[in-house]
Amino acid sequence: xxxxxxxxxxxxxxxxxxxxxxxxxxxxxxxxxxxxxxxxxxxxxxxxxxxxxxxxxxxxxxxxxxxxxxxxxxxxxxxxxxxxxxxxxxxxxxxxxxxxxxxxxxxxxxxxxxxxxxxxxxxxxxxxxxxxxxxxxxxxxxxxxxxxxxxxxxxxxxxxxxxxxxxxxxxxxxxxxxxxxxxxxxxxxxxxxxxxxxxxxxxxxxxxxxxxxxxxxxxxxxxxxxxxxxxxxxxxxxxxxxxxxxxxxxxxxxxxxxxxxxxxxxxxxxxxxxxxxxxxxxxxxxxxxxxxxxxxxxxxxxxxxxxxxxxxxxxxxxxxxxxxxxxxxxxxxxxxxxxxxxxxxxxxxxxxxxxxxxxxxxxxxxxxxxxxxxxxxxxxxxxxxxxxxxxxxxxxxxxxxxxxxxxxxxxxxxxxxxxxxxxxxxxxxxxxxxxxxxxxxxxxxxxxxxxxxxxxxxxxxxxxx
Amino acid sequence: xxxxxxxxxxxxxxxxxxxxxxxxxxxxxxxxxxxxxxxxxxxxxxxxxxxxxxxxxxxxxxxxxxxxxxxxxxxxxxxxxxxxxxxxxxxxxxxxxxxxxxxxxxxxxxxxxxxxxxxxxxxxxxxxxxxxxxxxxxxxxxxxxxxxxxxxxxxxxxxxxxxxxx
Numbered sequence: 001x002x003x004x005x006x007x008x009x010x011x012x013x014x015x016x017x018x019x020x021x022x023x024x025x026x027x028x029x030x031x032x033x034x035x036x037x038x039x040x041x042x043x044x045x046x047x048x049x050x051x052x053x054x055x056x057x058x059x060x061x062x063x064x065x066x067x068x069x070x071x072x073x074x075x076x077x078x079x080x081x082x083x084x085x086x087x088x089x090x091x092x093x094x095x096x097x098x099x100x101x102x103x104x105x106x107x108x109x110x111x112x113x114x115x116x117x118x119x120x121x122x123x124x125x126x127x128x129x130x131x132x133x134x135x136x137x138x139x140x141x142x143x144x145x146x147x148x149x150x151x152x153x154x155x156x157x158x159x160x161x162x163x164x165x166x167x168x169x170x171x172x173x174x175x176x177x178x179x180x181x182x183x184x185x186x187x188x189x190x191x192x193x194x195x196x197x198x199x200x201x202x203x204x205x206x207x208x209x210x211x212x213x214x215x216x217x218x219x220x221x222x223x224x225x226x227x228x229x230x231x232x233x234x235x236x237x238x239x240x241x242x243x244x245x246x247x248x249x250x251x252x253x254x255x256x257x258x259x260x261x262x263x264x265x266x267x268x269x270x271x272x273x274x275x276x277x278x279x280x281x282x283x284x285x286x287x288x289x290x291x292x293x294x295x296x297x298x299x300x301x302x303x304x305x306x307x308x309x310x311x312x313x314x315x316x317x318x319x320x321x322x323x324x325x326x327x328x329x330x331x332x333x334x335x336x337x338x339x340x341x342x343x344x345x346x347x348x349x350x351x352x353x354x355x356x357x358x359x360x361x362x363x364x365x366x367x368x369x370x371x372x373x374x375x376x377x378x379x380x381x382x383x384x385x386x387x388x389x390x391x392x393x394x395x396x397x398x399x400x401x402x403x404x405x406x407x408x409x410x411x412x413x414x415x416x417x418x419x420x421x422x423x424x425x426x427x428x429x430x431x432x433x434x435x436x437x438x439x440x441x442x443x444x445x446x447x448x449x450x451x452x453x454x455x456x457x458x459x460x461x462x463x464x465x
Numbered sequence: 466x467x468x469x470x471x472x473x474x475x476x477x478x479x480x481x482x483x484x485x486x487x488x489x490x491x492x493x494x495x496x497x498x499x500x501x502x503x504x505x506x507x508x509x510x511x512x513x514x515x516x517x518x519x520x521x522x523x524x525x526x527x528x529x530x531x532x533x534x535x536x537x538x539x540x541x542x543x544x545x546x547x548x549x550x551x552x553x554x555x556x557x558x559x560x561x562x563x564x565x566x567x568x569x570x571x572x573x574x575x576x577x578x579x580x581x582x583x584x585x586x587x588x589x590x591x592x593x594x595x596x597x598x599x600x601x602x603x604x605x606x607x608x609x610x611x612x613x614x615x616x617x618x619x620x621x622x623x624x625x626x627x628x629x630x631x
Contacts, residue, residue, distance in 0.1 A: 028598060029599055159541065160538075162538060162557055163556045175564075175566055182570060186577070213578075213585065216585065216596070217498055217596045218497055219497075219511065220508075224577045225501075225577060225581065227516040227517060230572045232573055235570045242508055242559075268628075274581065353559055445500075447500075457477055
């Protein structure tokens with residue numbers, strides 16, 4: 001049998017069967033040893049963490065300055081009162097989509113290629129949503145008033161307006177963060193128990209014992225665990241699709257040209273899955289290379305994810321074109337002006353970055369050779385993430401700066417504070433992710449063991465001993 | 466509860482030992498396995514997990530609370546717009562849905578914890594770290610007079626080690 005890293009034939013990998021088998025993995029001990037090996041820090045990891053913390057500190061310094069000096073130092077020019085903060089918020093919420101999609105939706109569909117990639121994706125989701133959640137707080141300028149958005153009994157008798165998409169957002173994002181974190185943690189419990197049982201350092205062992213909640217791998221625990229995991233997946237599935245729909249309502253519920261479109265929820269969800277999968281490549285391709293885990297995250301797995309990216313790219317590309325068509329067909333002058341302005345106006349370059357990165361470059365994935373080329377997938381993932389950030393830029397800035405009244409038309413230039421927050425958000429995200437992969441297993445040990453044939457005494461039944 | 470613990474290296478031997486123990490009714494069993502195996506689930510013949518009830522009740526409570534808080538707030542602090550309902554169920558469905566997911570999922574986890582009896586604050590004497598690695602274990606809480614039968618059964622099914630757990 002061919003290994004997972006090598007397709008069965010030169011052009012036709014055996015995806016239906018190969019992606020649910022890992023023939024290069026012989027037994028449970030190998031799984032424990034190889035995945036636990038990722039917990040050992042390396043020089044590259046320390047270097048990465050230093051860079052991430054440095055970037056995070058740039059953002060933290062900018063926030064400190066903004067709290068001191070006021071929101072006027074951001075690049076806002078009325079009526080462009082949404083800028084880099086909201087663009088970056090939507091970008092990170094989108095990144096957060098792929099994790100729960102991979103862990104929940106692909107779990108329900110029994111997609112074999114999710115097994116070795118879902119843990120890193122779930123962690124990515126949690127940290128991406130944590131990053132996204134900072135931006136509305138940064139954007140309101142007075143972060144200490146954030147709790148006013150939460151409905152709670154208070155002596156001022158003030159309540160939020162439940163008909164506002166911004167309040168829907170509060171509920172959607174907080175639910176998503178809570179459920180993603182819960183889903184990640186529940187899946188981690190048996191794996192933490194594996195690490196706990198291998199741990200020699202008494203302090204770490206104690207911490208891991210507390211985190212594993214005294215998990216002992218009993219039949220009772222497994223029985224309730226599998227049910228709970230299934231129901232969590234069932235809850236997370238509509239949640240994944242709803243969150244970015246709700247985020248899209250922030251735009252679609254407004255009358256602003258370029259925003260007021262019923263296509264926004266599916267268009268945003270497809271874009272989120274697209275960018276999320278790209279970020280999965282950005283983090284997983286180096287991990288599999290540095291820790292020699294190519295026989296876990298195989299080329300077949302990456303090939304399958306590339307097909308998802310290609311499909312969502314086509315959906316997103318179709319949505320871009322439909323937007324133009326709807327603007328033309330509607331006969332609404334401001335809408336038509338906006339879309340003309342989008343590609344030929346002041347920010348033409350941002351629209352073309354978006355179109356090239358999100359529509360044109362992913363077409364390369366029609367080539368199986370490129371779908372199985374990890375260097376190209378990594379490069380493409382960077383382009384896609386740039387393209388998806390610019391997609392949100394194209395939605396926010398040209399719309400607000402070019403609304404109905406020509407006397408209101410203005411320009412927008414992000415200030416150094418805006419850009420510091422953008423850099424800081426990447427630092428914040430990667431800092432948490434790097435800390436995570438050094439403390440907890442980056443692949444689901446238990447689920448990989450489910451794939452590996454168990455030892456059997458009876459001859460010819462798949463045992464390796 | 467005192468009893469006997471047996472270690473097994475192979476899955477099929479563990480399954481056959483469980484079936485034999487069930488047939489001879491030597492005592493209640495606790496099976497340890499490094500991962501989920503359907504063969505073990507089938508051999509143990511455990512009833513369906515009641516976690517689903519926690520999920521249902523939690524989901525219903527969540528959706529009710531979500532609609533209620535939005536409708537109650539609108540009535541308590543009305544934002545009157547001509548021709549528009551003060552409490553409009555369509556936008557409130559978003560709040561109802563989010564609360565259903567949040568409360569439903571958290572009660573599922575609560576149900577799992579209650580039924581699995583975690584967090585475990587006491588030491589499980591039958592547990593061996595090998596069970597999280599690659600070995601299987603069966604603990605039977607049999608009375609002292611049946612211990613010999615259980616030990617013989619374990620050895621006959623290829624247990625690598627049999628020990629008392631008290």
